[in-house]
Amino acid sequence: MVIPKVEDYLKTIHRLQDRDTQVAPSAIATAMGVQPPTVTAMLKRMHDDGFVDYERYQGARLTTRGEKLALETLRHHRLLELFLTEQLGYDWSEVHDEADVLEHYISEKLEARIAALLGFPTVDPHGAPIPTVDLKVRHDAGQQSVDQFDEGSLVVVSEVRDNSPDVLDYLTEVGVRLGALLKVIEVAPFGMITLKVRETDDQFSLPSETASSIFVTQFDATSTSESGQFSEVH
Amino acid sequence: MVIPKVEDYLKTIHRLQDRDTQVAPSAIATAMGVQPPTVTAMLKRMHDDGFVDYERYQGARLTTRGEKLALETLRHHRLLELFLTEQLGYDWSEVHDEADVLEHYISEKLEARIAALLGFPTVDPHGAPIPTVDLKVRHDAGQQSVDQFDEGSLVVVSEVRDNSPDVLDYLTEVGVRLGALLKVIEVAPFGMITLKVRETDDQFSLPSETASSIFVTQFDATSTSESGQFSEVH
DNA sequence: AGAATGAATTAGACACGTCTAAAGAAAAGG
DNA sequence: CCTTTTCTTTAGACGTGTCTAATTCATTCT
Incomplete structure (x- = not known):
């Protein structure tokens, strides 16, 4: 209540x-x-x-009841995040705080209208799954955080689990966005990882703490990816 | 706070x-x-x-401070109402309650984005003026409630100040919407007013209490009205 | 096992926004 | 002008959500 x-x-x-x-x-x-x-x-x-x-x-x-309400709220949150990026011109670094407030106040009707307007989307602007209307969450089984990969691996960014605007802005700046193709250059033992963005050839390093919030899948040239411009492997 | x-x-x-x-x-x-x-x-x-x-x-x-916050909230409310009708497919009878909640929770950034997306509108779906970004309200000096007009008057609906979904749905049903051309058929002394909608020729009666929330302007065939289909007077 | 450490709970407080019941002030009526 | 009525305020309470200080429980270490 x-x-x-x-x-x-x-x-x-x-x-x-x-x-x-x-x-x-x-x-x-x-x-x-x-x-x-x-x-x-x-x-x-x-x-x-x-x-x-x-x-x-x-x-x-x-409880089942508690989980239901948690997922309902999560659905609101992620739908709102996507709505703000798709319809209101927000950047992925700006949506979290706004959605964190509004998620508690939109009606079921508005939730439904937003979902319909967005074409019943399945992932939010950070690549996180949006719980379905019956509150099922489809986890992406294939993804792992980028720090789990060996040097030389070629990976595709599928999700970024970090709400910090600063981190997200930085990632945008170096070219890390959903679908971007990355090469793991170096995994240093003292908690630093160096990556290269395929598109821009930008190379940069991250603390492994941040890297562990970047989820990727092994690049597969035969997969049906929308990132056609990356299909020629380095 | x-x-x-x-x-x-x-x-x-x-x-x-x-x-x-x-x-x-x-x-x-x-x-x-x-x-x-x-x-x-x-x-x-x-x-x-x-x-x-x-x-x-x-x-x-x-106080000045209190009025500022009241108008800020009113601006949020009316922008949201218009946003819900224009972008989310809401009917004018559905927007009030949703906006009444959300008005307290949208950020200034979201307010600005909504205003821009809507083309910096000046009136909400009920014809009420939207306070400008510097919180000025332009009142429509020419309008009066429809029960103030004599029988036979030809008037254009400019605002409906009633939030009741039932009333608004009824008005929609009989053809009363913003810009609609109405003829005042009868003003009974016991608090009943009969109107005819020009477009549909529908005739209906309202308690004067309701009529007093329908604001109109005298119809002027030479005015720059978007209701071109009404320009031939009965 | 007993003592030290750390985590969790109870106790008591406070601001918010609301209520009911009772008292006090203002307005209206004779 | 005095009485009655009506409006407003005070008094005291309660649920929510938070805090600090103190206590109790659980765990870990010697």
């Missing part, structure tokens, strides 16, 4: 709840930017409202 | 504050659907925050 705040907590728990582990209150507190007692209080109420399984000192886990 | 609720109160006070009269707390309470003590408490805080002039038992009046 408290919609916006509860949705934020549910989104956070959903994100932290990789597989069926219990999520620690401290992790939620850090992710939400609040103090631990605030989390305890919220978990109690969300448990009373049936959004999470929670017993003291046992951490929290989404 | 409390943005959404304060904006709602400021919008209400702005609407009630016809000319420079003090607005009575009871009027605000009725309009906002809350109890009088709630209004007293809010007025105190809004006064402390500089949004209204308020002293006990004296009613409230917007």
